[in-house]
Amino acid sequence: PAPERTLVLVKPDGVRRGLSGEILRRIEAKGYTLTAVELKNATPEVLAAHYAEHEGKPFYAPLVEFMLSGPVLAVVAEGQGVIAGFRSLAGATDPTAALPGTIRGDLGRDWGLKVQQNLVHGSDSVESAEREIGLWFPAL
Numbered sequence: 829p830a831p832e833r834t835l836v837l838v839k840p841d842g843v844r845r846g847l848s849g850e851i852l853r854r855i856e857a858k859g860y861t862l863t864a865v866e867l868k869n870a871t872p873e874v875l876a877a878h879y880a881e882h883e884g885k886p887f888y889a890p891l892v893e894f895m896l897s898g899p900v901l902a903v904v905a906e907g908q909g910v911i912a913g914f915r916s917l918a919g920a921t922d923p924t925a926a927l928p929g930t931i932r933g934d935l936g937r938d939w940g941l942k943v944q945q946n947l948v949h950g951s952d953s954v955e956s957a958e959r960e961i962g963l964w965f966p967a968l
């Protein structure tokens with residue numbers, strides 16, 4: 829069977845803060861393989877598809893604005909269990925609640941803004957992962 833893949837984004841806060849290397853390091857240290865890594869500028873079209881499930885929520889507009897505020901590092905990581913495994917590495921959505929030892933828990937905090945600037949995105953299911961990889965890496 830094809831190996832499991834996930835889409836990770838180092839969000840604009842992570843890129844701005846110079847944490848891309850630290851985040852990639854944690855993915856590799858866990859034993860996952862990086863199969864694509866590319867610095868990209870998100871577009872409103874890609875974000876509308878990427879975050880379609882959140883359309884209409886109060887944080888949707890600030891989320892899209894934040895994701896357009898600077899480049900993101902788009903990553904495809906591969907390995908058995910990588911989808912759940914990366915979400916475990918990332919920690920809870922709210923960086924204040926995220927446990928120490930996780931990316932968001934160790935490196936993130938609440939900045940008092942309208943959206944959680946929580947450093948990373950990770951796909952939440954096989955279906956989302958394949959859909960999101962197609963959006964960010966059409967050639968894959």
Ligand code: DAT
Pocket residue numbers: 882887891920921942943944945946948949950952
């Ligand atoms: P996750 O990124 O942990 O999968 P999600 O898919 O529910 O979380 O939400 C997508 C992003 O939207 C999340 O990373 C940050 C932002 N967000 C989610 N819930 C929020 C909330 N209640 N207030 C502000 N921002 C929120």
Ligand code: MG
Pocket residue numbers: 950952
């Ligand atoms: Mg999500």
